Amino acid sequence: MVEAAAPPASGEAHANSSAGTSAVPLEPPQRHPKPDREAHKTLTNSLSEAIKARKKRINEIRAIIAEGRGSDQTGVEDGILKERNKTNKEEFKAVLEDKLEAKRSLEIITDRRDRFRNETRDMERQNPDIGSTEKIEAQIAKLQNRHDHTIISLKEKMKLLAEINKWEALRKSATAYAERIKTLEGMDAECTSASDELERLDGKLSTLQPRLDPLNEKLDEPGPKPKPKPKTQANIPLLQAELRKCRDLNTKEYKELKQLEAEFRAENDIYKDAEKKYWNWYDSRTKRRKEALEEARKQRIAESKKAHAYDAGNIFNEEVGFCDQLTVYLSKYVAADITVGAEDAATAEGPEIPEGGYKVLTPRDENVNVLSYSSVAARNVIKKEKKGADRKPDPPAEQKLVHSIDNLNAFSKLDIEAPLTTTKVPAVLDAVKARKEYFLAERAKKESGKVFKSTSKPDDNGDLVNGHTKPGRAGTSDSADGGLSPGTEETATGEGKSEELHFNLEARPATVFCCSLV
Numbered sequence: 001m002v003e004a005a006a007p008p009a010s011g012e013a014h015a016n017s018s019a020g021t022s023a024v025p026l027e028p029p030q031r032h033p034k035p036d037r038e039a040h041k042t043l044t045n046s047l048s049e050a051i052k053a054r055k056k057r058i059n060e061i062r063a064i065i066a067e068g069r070g071s072d073q074t075g076v077e078d079g080i081l082k083e084r085n086k087t088n089k090e091e092f093k094a095v096l097e098d099k100l101e102a103k104r105s106l107e108i109i110t111d112r113r114d115r116f117r118n119e120t121r122d123m124e125r126q127n128p129d130i131g132s133t134e135k136i137e138a139q140i141a142k143l144q145n146r147h148d149h150t151i152i153s154l155k156e157k158m159k160l161l162a163e164i165n166k167w168e169a170l171r172k173s174a175t176a177y178a179e180r181i182k183t184l185e186g187m188d189a190e191c192t193s194a195s196d197e198l199e200r201l202d203g204k205l206s207t208l209q210p211r212l213d214p215l216n217e218k219l220d221e222p223g224p225k226p227k228p229k230p231k232t233q234a235n236i237p238l239l240q241a242e243l244r245k246c247r248d249l250n251t252k253e254y255k256e257l258k259q260l261e262a263e264f265r266a267e268n269d270i271y272k273d274a275e276k277k278y279w280n281w282y283d284s285r286t287k288r289r290k291e292a293l294e295e296a297r298k299q300r301i302a303e304s305k306k307a308h309a310y311d312a313g314n315i316f317n318e319e320v321g322f323c324d325q326l327t328v329y330l331s332k333y334v335a336a337d338i339t340v341g342a343e344d345a346a347t348a349e350g351p352e353i354p355e356g357g358y359k360v361l362t363p364r365d366e367n368v369n370v371l372s373y374s375s376v377a378a379r380n381v382i383k384k385e386k387k388g389a390d391r392k393p394d395p396p397a398e399q400k401l402v403h404s405i406d407n408l409n410a411f412s413k414l415d416i417e418a419p420l421t422t423t424k425v426p427a428v429l430d431a432v433k434a435r436k437e438y439f440l441a442e443r444a445k446k447e448s449g450k451v452f453k454s455t456s457k458p459d460d461n462g463d464l465v466n467g468h469t470k471p472g473r474a475g476t477s478d479s480a481d482g483g484l485s486p487g488t489e490e491t492a493t494g495e496g497k498s499e500e501l502h503f504n505l506e507a508r509p510a511t512v513f514c515c516s517l518v
Contacts, residue, residue, distance in 0.1 A: 032274035099201035323436035
């Protein structure tokens with residue numbers, strides 16, 4: 001049998017696991033306030049409306065100037081320039097509308113993604129283990145295994161079922177959480193695509209703008225205009241000055257609008273970077289706390305195992321434990337036979353004892369009429385009573401045995417045929433004891449004289465811990481995290497006191513069946 005290695009020291013248990021998060025700062029990084037998108041939209045919309053109003057005024061001024069110059073001033077060159085300018089304006093307007101539409105779409109996608117992400121983070125804060133599907137499945141399997149394979153009280157069973165329901169609800173939430181993560185990834189991709197489209201349209205507008213300005217300036221230049229109308233001739237210089245002023249203001253405010261958008265994007269990038277650092281720190285802190293709790297739990301388990309360890313080595317522990325289990329189990333039936341025989345012998349009537357050569361009269365004899373003793377009927381009554389008193393008790397009836405899975409497993413491990421009736425129990429019990437003596441002798445050889453000694457009597461059903469019977473029953477304490485549980489404490493009195501059972505979850509996961517007599 002392979003010898004079990006010694007448990008690691010408490011300081012060495014998880015030195016490597018906590019190395020990745022040991023450098024996490026205790027204080028969180030500074031968070032940056034989220035930019036006010038509504039205030040930014042209000043300011044940019046006001047600038048855009050002012051630019052549109054001035055463009056409308058520029059078109060009106062151009063119409064007035066064209067009307068004052070007269071219809072005969074429209075030459076071939078002006079017609080070509082106007083047509084080209086009209087084409088460029090229409091193209092610029094179409095691209096601008098596409099840009100505004102892309103901008104609105106990006107804002108809608110961003111707002112929806114932010115709300116969706118905040119809801120997902122709220123789910124993660126409420127249930128830190130919601131993203132670990134493997135851990136949830138392992139916990140449910142562990143609790144289900146304990147429920148199916150352990151005999152516990154009704155109160156503990158109700159608590160265990162409530163815990164299983166809690167983890168199953170968390171599993172459903174984990175499925176929804178995984179779907180939300182996939183949806184969030186799709187939203188990020190959609191937001192990135194919309195942002196790229198907006199940048200492309202900005203670049204296209206920047207390319208079209210230099211083509212519009214020279215044409216506008218050339219069309220607005222005053223030239224020799226024959227036959228001007230007298231009413232508008234004096235107003236043309238003023239209108240041209242107003243046109244240039246509107247154009248300059250539009251150029252200035254357009255640059256200001258671009259600068260505001262650049263500043264908002266920069267501030268938003270700072271906010272995103274700060275949020276990313278903060279949540280990375282939050283995840284690292286959570287991981288560090290989980291590692292610390294896990295390390296403390298494993299340290300408690302190691303200390304508990306060390307406190308309940310046996311003096312002997314780990315050679316033939318499982319086999320000796322199986323022998324102890326079967327010895328206790330089979331001894332119940334041998335003790336039961338002896339008890340029945342003793343009770344029958346105690347209740348049986350003994351032979352008559354003479355005193356001084358005379359027969360001692362019993363109440364039965366006193367009831368018989370001495371004068372009628374010679375009668376045939378009286379003699380027959382006395383013979384029947386003596387025959388019933390001298391009759392020996394019948395031997396106990398042979399009973400069939402039904403063994404539990406644990407006991408059948410022990411018989412299989414020891415290569416001993418399980419008894420099917422109570423008459424075969426003594427022979428099998430002797431074989432089990434002989435097998436235990438053999439294992440103890442082999443252990444003594446391998447350990448240079450260190451013979452295994454159990455510190456307590458095993459449970460009736462053979463509850464084991466790592467192949468050993470459990471240590472002392474009275475005065476023991478249990479560790480909360482995987483330590484050894486105390487043994488069975490039972491008070492065998494005639495007053496009907498209840499027995500208190502404690503089971504070790506890590507002893508054996510096999511199902512326990514009660515042995516019954518058929």
